[in-house]
Amino acid sequence: MRQLDSGCDEALAVADAVNRELRAGERAFIHLGRTGRRCLTVDPATGGGQLMVRQGRFDGYVRLTRDGSEVYLNAPAPGSATVGRLLDVGRLLLPLGTFRTPLADQVPHAGEWRNRDGRVSLESVATDPVPLLSRLAEAAGPDCAVRTLAVSEVLGEQVFADSTGPRGQSVCRGAEVQAAASADGGATVARVSHYAADLKRIDLVTLGRELALTAAALGPASASLPGSEIGFLPSAAAQLLRVLVSALLFNPIAEPRPLCTAVVDDGRTADGCSARAFDCEGTPTGAMELVTRQGEQQAVATRLNSVVGTGGRKARSLTGHASWEARRYQPQPTATNVRLAPGGAAPDLWSGERCLVTDVRSLGVEEFRSGGQLALRLLAARAVDGVPTGAYAPLVVEGEAVDFLAALTGVGETASYHPGPFSVGGAPLSMDLSRLSERNEV
Template identity: 50%
Template sequence: MSALESTADHALSITDEVERSLRPNERSHTFLGRTARRQLSVDGDGRKRLIGRRGSWGGYVHLATDEHELYLSAPALAVGDVAALVDTGRALLHLGGRQPSRVAAGLPDPDAADLGEWWNTERTLGLAELSEDPSRIVDPIHEAAGSGVELRSVHITEVLGESVYARSGLARGRSGCRGVEIQAVAALPGGRTATALARYAASLEDIDLAAMGHELALAVVGATSVREADSPARPFDGDRVVFTPNAAAQLLSHVTAMLLITPIARSLPLHTALVDDGRASDGWAARGFDCEGTPTSLMELVTRDGVQQPMVTRLHSLASSAEESAAKRLTGHALWDGMNNCPILSATNVRLEPCGDTGDTRAGEHCVVVDVRSLGVEELRSGGHLAFRLLMVRVVDGRPYETLAPLSVEGEAIDFLAAILAAGAPVSYSPGPFATAGATLVMDLSCLPSRK
């Protein structure tokens, strides 16, 4: 199978064709992206499969005159399709928006100079060579998971994400992100329910396979025993819990999504800060610029004072107060949404700033949260309220000892952030509309308004 190679030159030729199709009074900016994958799958019986997906270039063309502007969705755009797309937009342009954007209203314009080229890493994965002997990946995971877990499959995926941006006579750039994901699927011997766990990084060498296998064993016991147990599990009667990296990423995803909808209304002091890093080398969403051509950077979404910082795109602004929303620059948080046919406000790669001592879950006794599940949109009430069900396992000297009864917890996003006592360094980012980092967390549940 051929290696994953950049095809950004082809995408830039599409943007050139857009410019050639414009009339003198028209201008445009174009954003295109694609994700290519190669995957090696190894079944429990040793069978191997190699699968590749090249990914097509898609995004949008923004067509504008001095009076109107219009977004044209282009989910799979080729050079030969450009003229017809621009003609369609031209015929509908009079229906486009008349209101000035935040840029026209006085917010600084994206950098007019070329954006250049940005990559998170130059390393590539030799997947074809790895397919000759995948045991160096499979065996450490299986050994760390232990004999009490049946490893059913391992999937090793090389991922290449690329994007290009071009604006009439001004900004032009290309961005690339290479990474590798390892996903392991396991179950209890003879169990009916399988559990999957994934790790992602810029290279294989950055993934701790032994730690992954250890967490997989906890996740399998926690998820399976709840469904298949013959007798009720013992309820948890303490306050201090430890989140596995995967559970922490789940929690962070829900908390961040709520902050993008309902900004913090009341501040609480935090032990850590919520950080967004658009160029995190190990982040799923690592990129040099957003879909509006604004360079990405590192910023605190929520400070240790519990204050939510402003996030601003060309069309949207979000902050915890009207005064703070008067941002002085675009922040690089625009994400193209093909369903709504416009850029939306979104995070990139979100993590918690490491703080405190998370301890060693392989020594002593701990209550470990292995899965965080939202109780559903009907529970996401007005005012930024969140409700979760936590799946927990009692762990003694690193091995699962018993499954505890699921616990429901409720509160606002700021409550969950304030309840975090310690956070470790990120070990992996989980994909989604934005990426969230998994790291060991210690939380005091007594700080939450409600638990049952």
């Protein structure tokens, strides 16, 4: 089978070419990253498979500095033969640039880092996909038909090089299982995916149950939500956490509230889709509580921007949260791999009669109008011992990010990470809607 090969040497060759083109008094910092995917698509009906490999291409930026001025140069798919022209453009722009003193002295990551050793093997699945398909179908149940299945190896790579000497490499390999299904022969298709560092770390039983419940929630509503206690499937919990963290990066928590959990941001967690040793500025990543159990938000900072914490507290040093934003021509603060720490009453989603949320969507207009106030639409299914028995009418719940965190009554262990602008871990959640300021049914 075709393999997904590392290209860090190719990216570092571009950095060497930049250094050769520099003139006296000039300094350059270059960061390049890419994501590749090797995907095996399996036909559930026949067991046949088709392999597709996309190596991806490196892109990033060059920061050129001279005589107290600096300029960021967008570098999509740079090559050793074209960096000279890129630097010539930068020299024309340097008089318009200004030198910006970093928040603190930067101590860059050095050397090579990997989240795991070796490749993710798809060969066993390609040779005999029946065991995987059987486990997934059994967990989904007889009323849920699996339509498509894709098993992927994902490769994320980053390199940075400073013309003064420091350079680093970061390699992240992981596995993703994506499945689509419909319930009771319906035409509406539900899609669910799980990601981890290796296929063996993906729980196919949980994935199959989520798939069946997600498909059921897309059917016609048979009842309104009874009471205020609800559960969240891991995939829906990841959607919720992504919305909350995105809001917190723009509207930090002003008034802390006691929580049963903490929001953890860990750049080097092995199972994270965005696991990496350093950010786009070369600053080492690590684990921190973005929001503590006391409901206080911690600050994050890049060379040019920062997000203050609760009480307006600023970060004392760079925190490893910079992400290159090509449209703005400068790095922006972001999250890396976020998850909720276990806490509260351990949620059991698979016993008894439960209302289980399968999908969370932000109604963004409300958020922009109210400056931090979120309106989220929830889709939910009725389940008895984890088996779907119908769909509830959609809900709209409202509050600030800290209100939603304070409404959580239980958080389980992280079941899977999910890709996006930043990686998000999903875990079984339980929530008391009566703790939110408003709840509307639609």
